[in-house]
Amino acid sequence: MRALVNGSNGPEIIEATTPKPGANQVLVKVHACSLNRADLLMLKGATHGFQSAQANQPMGMEWAGEVVELGAGVKQWKVGDRVMSAGMGAFAEYTLGFEWVMYPIPEGMTYTEATTLPVAIQTMHDALATNGQLKEGQSVLIQGASTAVGLMGMQVAKQLGAGLVIGTSTNDERCARLTEFGADLALNSRDTGWVQAVLDATDGKGVDLVIDHVAGDVINDTMRATRVAGRIVNIGRLAGESGHFDFDLHNMKRLTYIGASFRTRNPIEIVQVIQAAKASLGKAIASKALQVPVDTAFAFDDFKQALERMDRNQHFGKIVLQLG
Structure with a gap:
């Protein structure tokens, strides 16, 4: 699969091994992924919770796509489901999603629109409600x-x-x-x-x-x-x-x-945050009452332009990479 990684000379697209889903994981074909400021910080050497811009490891932390394979024990999802999530390895043709931290994409919502939502929804529900x-x-x-x-x-x-x-x-x-x-x-x-x-x-x-x-x-x-x-x-x-x-x-x-940093929370705490957001805002998500504007959608190959736009802080809403 093609994946955007932090190479020896900066970000680049390479051929990488498609991951296999483990227990309670699904393999997702990524159709769109969105940039977050943390992606730029990681390129400069920072870590973000369990993530860093490691050499030859797919970057990115927010994606939307289609379930194509189930790992052992998965009960909430089936092949063909359209899902969105915050998760490691988002900037790739395929990524792994954990069963408990994904959201269903509402009917009629595009993958480009969907990838803008997970991080913002769970961050803001945790900040406001919890x-x-x-x-x-x-x-x-x-x-x-x-x-x-x-x-x-x-x-x-x-x-x-x-x-x-x-x-x-x-x-x-x-x-x-x-x-x-x-x-x-x-x-x-x-x-x-x-x-x-x-x-x-x-x-x-x-x-x-x-x-x-x-x-x-x-x-x-x-x-x-x-x-x-x-x-x-x-x-x-x-x-x-x-x-x-x-x-x-x-x-x-x-x-x-x-x-309220997520960077010092353990996986159980992260799951609790996401489950609380889903329980409280599930109806609003399903009705498409929550939205983040798409500032610009770039082709996956145009990732340098996307990163440059974010670095210049010229955007209003989210910058998205599309994989088709």
């Missing part, structure tokens, strides 16, 4: 809402019964599109008055819950936009992995600040 303990009617701020997971976060918040949903972006054009994906109020976080706008929209209190994809030095303004005894769940650090943190502000507002 770590954020969102209650019906509460207000939510998605800080960095024009990312793919941010766009999903606003939609999931609405599905979970959130009241006011606020999204931020640093780009006016992207900010203008946030209402298409669930934002009741869209703000440019580079504007000096954005925190006051959040306070004005929440009767001076601040939001109940923040899902933060930004962190860095923006964290203090994020805390100012959060109500007393509110909660902040950190997912990303697009503005920096470190920065000035106002401990007195954090203390006086009695904020709960939660880290």
Whole structure:
């Protein structure tokens, strides 16, 4: 099979051995796979949980395709099922899917559309429902809402019964599109008055819950936009992995600040996250109520252009590689 790997001179497509499904695994013919920022980080030497850009090992962590072979003990799936999942070895003509962590692709949804969903759905459900303990009617701020997971976060918040949903972006054009994906109020976080706008929209209190994809030095303004005894769940650090943190502000507002990385979770914890997302959002997934826009779909052979587009941060939604 053809697979995109991190070769001696960077990413390249090679001929690799098609994997065989083990117990509780299925072999999937991949029709589309999507890029995540973690893919770029791994190319630069970082690890992502159990994954790294190892030489001659297929890269990628999100795919959509068709089940073509069952391993021992598989009960939930059959050959021919259309499935999507987050999983290792996504950038290849064939990959292995674990029985408990795949989602059925809704009828009428393309593989290109489907590959954009798994990571965003399970990340945002875990952030909002499990770590954020969102209650019906509460207000939510998605800080960095024009990312793919941010766009999903606003939609999931609405599905979970959130009241006011606020999204931020640093780009006016992207900010203008946030209402298409669930934002009741869209703000440019580079504007000096954005925190006051959040306070004005929440009767001076601040939001109940923040899902933060930004962190860095923006964290203090994020805390100012959060109500007393509110909660902040950190997912990303697009503005920096470190920065000035106002401990007195954090203390006086009695904020709960939660880290929610998947990289330090064991396989059982990952399965629990995905099963919780499927149970809570299964109907919304099936009805295609949750979506992430496809920014650009590239042919598999054009992977360099896809990686370059992601590295330039020019995209809105997901960048997809199509394998036919």
